Amino acid sequence: EIVLTQSPGTLSLSPGERGTLSCRASQSLTSSYLAWYQQKPGQAPRLLIYGASSRATGIPDRFSGSGSGTHFTLTISRLEPEDFAVYFCQQYDISPLTFGPGTKVDMK
Amino acid sequence: EVQLVQSGAEVKKPGESLKISCRASGFSFTTHWIAWVRQMPGKGLEWMGIIYPGDYETTYSPSFLGLVTISADKSISTVFLQWRSLEASDSATYYCARGGPLTPSAWFAPWGQGTLVTVSS
Secondary structure (H helix, E strand, O other): OOOEEEEOOEEEEOOOOOEEEEEEEEEEEHHHOEEEEEEOOOOOOEEEEEOOOEEOOOOOOOEEEEEEEEEEEEEEOOOOHHHOOEEEEEEOOOOOOEEOOOEEEEEO | OOEEEEOOOEEEOOOOOEEEEEEEEOOOHHHOOEEEEEEOOOOOEEEEEEEEOOOOEEEEOOOOEOOEEEEEEHHHOEEEEEEOOOOHHHOEEEEEEEOOOOOOOOOOOOEOOOEEEEEOO
């Protein structure tokens, strides 16, 4: 099973600041089969990024993904008030599919 | 609009059985994989398993194999998650989510709204 580790656990930022979230995999992902999701309290997760760097439909361009192999990054270029949430990464390279533990982005 | 609509919250006692549902609309039900994901209170996401409604092929996470059953009914475009005997540790929110059209290994979008299951004596 591929284990995903996310850091930091909590990221405290102010609106307008840049946020950088990390996701590391216990083994290399072929073809960058990694996705990012955003989850707000009481809501279902929402797909942001797939294929490590492709934005899902309707996702603002302030969200970007990068990385390959075992290290991936989600960057929020300028935080908007609606971006304060928990972010999960997910690998879909090898079954069982697994998620990281999440990074909470909260307001400083 | 591509949509997954789940059945409502359930309160059950330990040992009882349960079947929750996820109705799909707005896309070809038989050509997309649909997964179930568990989220325990205040915790992360756990992939439980996935089904291809076209031929009912199902794959389970080793962590959930034998504990739940995933099924589908093509006639009503609905996927199910079933327990024969609930335990308190099954208390969680369960999400269904649409996967890819060709492979069970894919990202998930969209997600259902979630079904809260509470198991308590």
